[in-house]
Amino acid sequence: MRVVLSAYDSRGGVEPLVGLAVRLRERGAEVLVCAPPDEEFEKRLAGVGVEMVPTGASVRDLVTGKTPPAPGGLPRRAAELVAAFHENVTALAEGCDVVVATGLLPAAAGVRSAAEKLDVPYVYASYQPVSLPSPHHPPIPRPGRPLPADVTDHRELWDRDARDAQEVFGEAINTHRASVGLPPLDRVRDHVFTDRPWLAADPVLAPWQRPADLDVLQTGAWVLPDERPLPAELVAFLDAGPAPVYVGFGSIPMRDPGDVAKAAVRAIRAQGRRVVLSRGWADLARVDDQDDCFVVGEVNHQALFRRAAAVVHHGGAGTTTTATWAGAPQVLVPQGGDQPYFAGRVTELGIGAAHDGPTPTFESLSAALASALAPETAARATAVADAFCADGAAVAARLLFEAYGSDRRQLGDQA
Secondary structure, three states, X not given: OEEEEEEEOOHHHHHHHHHHHHHHHHOOOEEXXXXXXXXXXXXXXXXXXXXXXXXXXXXXXXXXXXXXXXXXXXXXXXXXXXXXXXXXXXXXXOOOXXXXXXXXXXXXXXXXXXXXXXXXXXXXXXXXXXXXXXXXXOOOOEOOEOOOOOOOOHHHHHHHHHHHHHHHHHHHHHHHHHHXXXXXXXXXXXXXXXXXXXXXXXXXXXXXXXXXXXXXXXXOOOXXXXXXXXXXXXXXXXXXXXXXXXXXXXXXXXXXXXXXXXHHHHHHHHOOOOEEEEOOOOOOOOXXXXXXXXXXXXXXXXXXXXXXXEEEEOOOHHHHHHHHHHOOOEEEOOOOOOHHHHHHHHHHHOOEEEOOOOOOOHHHHHHHHHHHOOHHHHHHHHHHHHOOOOOHHHHHHHHHHHHHOOOOOOOOOOO
């Protein structure tokens, strides 16, 4: 069996493909991954022996502003993504059994157009339920298109979201489709999602509620035990005292990162805790030369979070999933996208606290930390970790083999 996996996303959106790729290979599949050309993605996939084909522009350069704004803005970048993913998936997927797309809609649209041209089955997967239409939650606002405050009906908001997606991405997607001999689409979002998308999220942390407008197949989160050792210097720091509080914002370029680091370190020290500060794409750095703070770059978060008293982060699907699986109490400082949803879920489950607002201050972070570091929060985080569904990648691999292996049985009309 040959499978092409694709994502145009940050690290948290590429990491699940590592888990799925490994589980597919364990069943004997040949796996290729199309992902952004960021060095950390290539190193991670190479570390598990999976070939990655760099596709599209660097996500890190786009997010951190190292890539200057393109003429034509978002529509131009959307057109580039559609073309890049169509070209690479077309080159890789001929004779393939199935292609799986995740990540940004225009990139996934390029993957689906390649699957159509090659007559290869296609599956779309989301890492969080709020990206998929449902009467139980509103859509995530699209860039420059806030949700109208006077509309509360979720189905009406999802209809509006379909129109917004068409207005933002429709021209780029349909122009490309015409260039490769495919008919135009009047609802690009629904075409990309299909009638039966997959939800690669833990059913306790991020459940799919029924009844709903889509027949969603929830597999569980695509996670993989990370066997990489922690750096010796970090292990020595962890061993030298009580469990520290981790602070990191992943791929989010925080405004005024120096002030954020100062507020975080001060608030954590006020709780009597040491600090592990992750540089991330915000480039957080030490605020002084005290020995109760350790700065890390790329490390095994699974191992580190298991040794943390709490994890302060932005609330992306990847970090929230990892912290939940590790049983670490959390403080989420959501900036946008799916992050407010996960902040709400962590609060509802009692495994952490949602920070009030996107900019942490000493006062606001102190209040959230006091809640996260309470004994009852730690006990609840442990209980939820014990219920975590850690075999989602294996479930997804099995379903792909059953549906698209040698007998090519279908799980519904997804191609």
